[in-house]
Amino acid sequence: MGSERMEMRKRQMSVQQESVAGTTAPVQNEHPDQGNRSSNACCFCWCCCCSCTWNEDREERNRRASYDPKAEGNADFEESPKPTVEEVRSWGQSFDKLMHCPAGRAAFRQFLRTEFSEENMLFWLVCEEFRKETNKSMIEEKARVIYEDYISILSPKEVSLDSRVREVINRNMLEPTSHTFDDAQLQIYTLMQRDSYPRFMNTEVYKDLLKTVSEQQDPHLGKCLDIQFCDSSFSGNS
Incomplete structure (x- = not known):
């Protein structure tokens, strides 16, 4: 009986060792994949971060160097x-x-x-x-x-x-x-x-502006300008 128990215990131990080996083997095989994935992830993140940083730097340089008067407040x-x-x-x-x-x-x-x-x-x-x-x-x-x-x-x-x-x-x-x-x-x-x-x-915009500022300074001057514009238009058509 004692020998049978020892034999059964050996079998159980061997089964446990096999099960442990079976469970640890995928884990060991998984590490390279995880290492590759982490490596790829790092590589991917590095590329993205580098690209984003480069783009941000480029945009910042363009913003500083830009001459858009509306943006610069010229x-x-x-x-x-x-x-x-x-x-x-x-x-x-x-x-x-x-x-x-x-x-x-x-x-x-x-x-x-x-x-x-x-x-x-x-x-x-x-x-x-x-x-x-x-x-x-x-x-x-x-x-x-x-x-x-x-x-x-x-x-x-x-x-x-x-x-x-x-x-x-x-x-x-x-x-x-x-x-x-x-x-x-x-x-x-x-x-x-x-x-x-x-x-x-020759636009009305310029003529109206001149008339407006003239009237603000001297109302009679604005009327004189109307006459001048009419005369110049008549001369141009003749």
Whole structure:
């Protein structure tokens, strides 16, 4: 009986060992999978985190380098003070005087928006600010942003430039400086002066503005302006 009990105990122990070995074996086999999964998960997370961080850094760089006047709060696009009669009149004397007056730029920009060419004013303004930059790393970043926003053919805000100027810009972008877009800025300025500016001066918007500021200063002056506008219109038709 004692030998039979010993034999039964040995069998039980062997069965337990087999069961333990059977249960531990999958666990041991599972560890590599878990290790792979954890490794893959880490790799996946690292890629995602790296990509997200890189995208966030890029967005932050673009935000810092961006020249969108509406986002930056550029003084020219804040609520400008009401122009005087002398200022509004000076706009009709030359395009330069219009562009050097904050209220004039604001009024002209509103007009360009109606013609779907507001990007010309925005580009000219960002170039004005860009020329003041002295930090080399910021010059490179801002030059890239300006190129992507206004020069690239894929941009919805692309300005109209001829092939010669585009070639100059492409060469300059290899080593951008604060004067990389000088030729392009001049061409857009000339385009606005020859094309949009004459139409703006003939709009009712400009005439009404001149009349309004004149009446605020002198009611009799506003009536005189009505007569002048009528005479100029009659002369133009004759």
